[in-house]
Amino acid sequence: MPGPAARILAMGGPSGREPTARGLARRDCLCCGLAGLAAAAWPGRAGAAEPAAAPSPALVADLVAANHILFDQAVVDGFGHVSVRHDKQPDRFLLSRSMAPALVQAPDIMEFELDGAPVAAAGRTPYLERFIHGAIYRARPDVMAVVHSHSPGIIPFGVAGGAALRPVFHLAGFLGPETPVFEIRDVAGPATDLLVRSDALGDALARTLGSHAVVLMRGHGSTTVGTDVRQAVFRAVYAEINARLQSDAGRLGPVTFLNTEEAAAAAQTGNGLVGRAWELWRMRSP
Numbered sequence: 001m002p003g004p005a006a007r008i009l010a011m012g013g014p015s016g017r018e019p020t021a022r023g024l025a026r027r028d029c030l031c032c033g034l035a036g037l038a039a040a041a042w043p044g045r046a047g048a049a050e051p052a053a054a055p056s057p058a059l060v061a062d063l064v065a066a067n068h069i070l071f072d073q074a075v076v077d078g079f080g081h082v083s084v085r086h087d088k089q090p091d092r093f094l095l096s097r098s099m100a101p102a103l104v105q106a107p108d109i110m111e112f113e114l115d116g117a118p119v120a121a122a123g124r125t126p127y128l129e130r131f132i133h134g135a136i137y138r139a140r141p142d143v144m145a146v147v148h149s150h151s152p153g154i155i156p157f158g159v160a161g162g163a164a165l166r167p168v169f170h171l172a173g174f175l176g177p178e179t180p181v182f183e184i185r186d187v188a189g190p191a192t193d194l195l196v197r198s199d200a201l202g203d204a205l206a207r208t209l210g211s212h213a214v215v216l217m218r219g220h221g222s223t224t225v226g227t228d229v230r231q232a233v234f235r236a237v238y239a240e241i242n243a244r245l246q247s248d249a250g251r252l253g254p255v256t257f258l259n260t261e262e263a264a265a266a267a268q269t270g271n272g273l274v275g276r277a278w279e280l281w282r283m284r285s286p
């Protein structure tokens with residue numbers, strides 16, 4: 001079985017220099033600086049004890065694809081991001097460096113602690129709002145992927161008084177009977193730039209998300225979670241489509257929404273159909 005460095009190179013990942021830095025950082029995290037130094041002095045012994053900690057290449061490939069699909073499906077543009085929980089170390093997550101999602105490739109994927117600290121930045125700049133992801137992974141052990149976007153159809157539902165994003169069709173049943181709205185003023189006062197740029201703000205957002213699939217962010221966008229990256233992408237796409245349909249329907253007359261039971265049943269059916277949509281979207285954005 002190839003070692004972590006070989007696996008990273010095999011998936012077209014970071015330069016050969018980086019796995020060493022990652023390995024040292026990992027030992028530093030598990031033990032202490034002195035232990036890291038000792039490990040560096042006896043690399044053979046440390047290598048034998050080191051867990052298989054590199055993320056699965058298939059997971060990284062899905063994360064790269066998710067970045068491209070979310071752009072192709074008009075959920076993200078130059079902004080927005082998608083992460084996955086590390087499949088070997090659940091207290092870490094994977095997220096691109098700060099860049100337009102459509103341009104993300106495997107070497108751009110960075111590893112983070114759940115407090116948003118990069119494990120081995122290697123000169124790469126992280127997203128300002130990476131705290132959204134880590135805080136939700138901390139609060140929600142069931143969540144394996146997170147999408148944050150400013151998709152335009154959803155924005156009105158976070159700012160219009162009395163509006164609530166609710167499922168108008170079956171593919172958005174995962175929204176459930178209500179979608180919470182995060183008001184950043186409640187936790188950070190009246191003069192922020194609206195960005196979730198600290199761990200404390202991430203925690204506040206995660207509290208508002210609660211057990212829901214989607215949380216709206218007033219004057220900013222939304223964040224969507226899933227039990228894997230494909231489901232999170234599915235939900236982000238259909239939350240945006242539902243928002244547009246709901247706005248359209250509301251202009252025509254009183255809207256009949258899915259009731260709680262219908263939403264739950266439709267969500268369950270939708271979970272079994274994620275792969276069909278993913279295959280199509282994947283083909284459109286190789």
Ligand code: MN
Pocket residue numbers: 080129148149150195220221
């Ligand atoms: Mn944002």
